[in-house]
Amino acid sequence: xxxxxxxxxxxxxxxxxxxxxxxxxxxxxxxxxxxxxxxxxxxxxxxxxxxxxxxxxxxxxxxxxxxxxxxxxxxxxxxxxxxxxxxxxxxxxxxxxxxxxxxxxxxxxxxxxxxxxxxxxxxxxxxxxxxxxxxxxxxxxxxxxxxxxx
Amino acid sequence: xxxxxxxxxxxxxxxxxxxxxxxxxxxxxxxxxxxxxxxxxxxxxxxxxxxxxxxxxxxxxxxxxxxxxxxxxxxxxxxxxxxxxxxxxxxxxxxxxxxxxxxxxxxxxxxxxxxxxxxxxxxxxxxxxxxxxxxxxxxxxxxxxxxxxx
DNA sequence: TTAATTGTTCAAGTTAACTTGAGGTCAAGC
DNA sequence: GCTTGACCTCAAGTTAACTTGAACAATTAA
Numbered sequence: 001x002x003x004x005x006x007x008x009x010x011x012x013x014x015x016x017x018x019x020x021x022x023x024x025x026x027x028x029x030x031x032x033x034x035x036x037x038x039x040x041x042x043x044x045x046x047x048x049x050x051x052x053x054x055x056x057x058x059x060x061x062x063x064x065x066x067x068x069x070x071x072x073x074x075x076x077x078x079x080x081x082x083x084x085x086x087x088x089x090x091x092x093x094x095x096x097x098x099x100x101x102x103x104x105x106x107x108x109x110x111x112x113x114x115x116x117x118x119x120x121x122x123x124x125x126x127x128x129x130x131x132x133x134x135x136x137x138x139x140x141x142x143x144x145x146x147x148x149x150x
Numbered sequence: 151x152x153x154x155x156x157x158x159x160x161x162x163x164x165x166x167x168x169x170x171x172x173x174x175x176x177x178x179x180x181x182x183x184x185x186x187x188x189x190x191x192x193x194x195x196x197x198x199x200x201x202x203x204x205x206x207x208x209x210x211x212x213x214x215x216x217x218x219x220x221x222x223x224x225x226x227x228x229x230x231x232x233x234x235x236x237x238x239x240x241x242x243x244x245x246x247x248x249x250x251x252x253x254x255x256x257x258x259x260x261x262x263x264x265x266x267x268x269x270x271x272x273x274x275x276x277x278x279x280x281x282x283x284x285x286x287x288x289x290x291x292x293x294x295x296x297x298x299x300x
Numbered sequence: 301t302t303a304a305t306t307g308t309t310c311a312a313g314t315t316a317a318c319t320t321g322a323g324g325t326c327a328a329g330c
Numbered sequence: 331g332c333t334t335g336a337c338c339t340c341a342a343g344t345t346a347a348c349t350t351g352a353a354c355a356a357t358t359a360a
Contacts, residue, residue, distance in 0.1 A: 021348065091259070093257060104250060107247065190338070303358100305358075310352090311350105320339090
């Protein structure tokens with residue numbers, strides 16, 4: 001093998017992540033680096049995949065905590081195999097599916113509002129209480145308006 | 151009319167937003183309050199709808215800046231009519247559609263990776279360069295891995 | 301061998317979207 | 331007319347996800 005282990009700079013160019021981000025990811029437990037005698041980080045090739053997964057999951061909207069959660073399903077002792085990754089990807093896919101569903105239902109409600117003019121009706125709820133937890137924020141937010149003066 | 155104008159507390163209970171959030175939204179220009187002689191805020195009924203839109207758009211993932219952008223299309227002088235809102239909602243729907251499309255393509259690529267095992271091939275790009283700008287972060291991030299030891 | 305490059309730590313700064321707290325005012329009910 | 335609850339401002343704190351900078355060590359290329 002040309003490069004049994006990689007430096008942080010090499011990982012950086014391969015993933016597109018800034019070295020500072022990679023260090024930060026190590027700090028929060030998303031990757032683990034081996035250290036040389038002198039204290040420099042060395043990464044395994046498989047960490048490229050790991051970090052790429054972080055990027056993908058994050059672009060999808062997961063927090064680093066959630067991503068760490070998912071990655072915790074990978075074996076710690078050995079290099080993850082293809083089937084390890086397939087398992088994780090399947091879980092990830094399920095989350096993507098859920099999000100697509102959520103957005104489709106948002107779109108439907110939006111269509112309802114646009115089409116039937118319920119924007120001006122008490123009965124229009126762009127946020128219905130049965131919706132799954134919102135990404136951010138807390139407390140009940142449900143009514144898309146009220147009977148306006150207009 | 152029972153309440154020609156509403157206090158911040160009333161707006162708060164109607165929207166589910168904390169008063170501090172409403173004040174903050176005023177500060178960043180998402181709503182505008184009238185002031186009483188004594189300096190207290192008074193809102194129009196139509197602001198409930200406005201703030202509800204903020205909540206909806208935010209739950210979808212738009213930043214407050216983007217939301218302000220969209221809301222800037224509403225008339226400033228008069229109370230927005232139903233057709234004003236319909237126009238905005240249509241634009242919003244287009245954004246939702248785009249996001250659904252983006253996620254579907256992510257899902258497809260994910261399926262490819264899961265199905266064909268390309269997770270272990272150089273050719274697998276979970277992030278392809280032609281993708282539209284990611285929500286967060288900068289710099290190129292494109293490779294989902296590399297030929298691993300495994 | 302020496303200079304340039306790349307790496308290290310640690311503390312502090314950044315942005316978004318708010319919340320919290322202090323200290324004070326206003327409005328409503330009894 | 332006074333107490334209570336709602337409201338005000340302004341400064342500072344909070345969380346996520348990093349980046350930046352200072353001061354220094356290790357590696358590599360000429």
